[in-house]
Every structure is written in structure tokens, then in C-alpha cells.
Amino acid sequence: MFDNKNKPKGLHRIYLALLNSTRAFKWLAKNESAFKQELLLLLVSILATFVFQITLTEQLILIITILFIIFSEIINTAIEAIVDRVGLEIHPLSGLAKDLGSAAVFISITIAILAWLAILL
DSSP: OOOGGGOOOHHHHHHHHHHHHHHHHHHHHHHOHHHHHHHHHHHHHHHHHTTSOOOHHHHHHHHHHHHHHHHHHHHHHHHHHHHHHHOOSOOHHHHHHHHHHHHHHHHHHHHHHHHHHHHHO
16 A cells, blocks of 8 residues: 655655656557657657757757657557556547547647748748
8 A cells, every 4th residue: 555654755766766767668669659650750850950950959949849749649648548447448538538648649749840840941
């Protein structure tokens, strides 16, 4: 049982959080094809930013937009996992939750495309 009064503190808490995050990244890389595609997109994007004659700030903006896509994909996957944990039966609110997560990913992709177009054109 979780003891709210005896939570880890300081560097130990940070270490445990790092372990949890590492476990999550490993799971995503193994089980989520969209996450794998977005990691590849991140790698290609980082390399691509060195090809163009743009400032360091512009490079960072472009890379951050791809990281934002990855962030929204992680949130979307978390929503899907919790909805599936609650129940696998078809329910309108479950579908809505998953659709809203997907919409968040779509918006992050749109933001990235617009930023890349604005900077590169």
C-alpha cells in the first residue's frame, strides 16, 4: 500500500523518477510504432537542421516542435492505457478520450509543420 507520508525525497526521488521514465521509454520503443516513427523523425530532424542556413535558435525551435510531437504521443498513449485499464468494452466516453488524445497529436504535428515552413521558407 502507498504511504503518502513516507514518499522518497531529494536525489533518491529523482533517481526513482528516472528509473520510471526509462522503463516507460523502453516500453514505448518496444510497443508503440508511432513512437518509433517519431524518434526516427527526431533524429532526421536534428540532422536536417544542420543542412539549412538557420540560426541556433531556429534549430532549437525546429527540434522542440518534434519533441512536442513525441510529448503529445506519450500523453495520448497514457490516455489509451488508462482507458483500456478501466474497461475494454465500447463506450462513447472511452472513444472520446482516445479521439481527444489523437487530436492532441494531430495539433502538435500541425504546429511542427507550420514552424518548419515558417523557418525554412
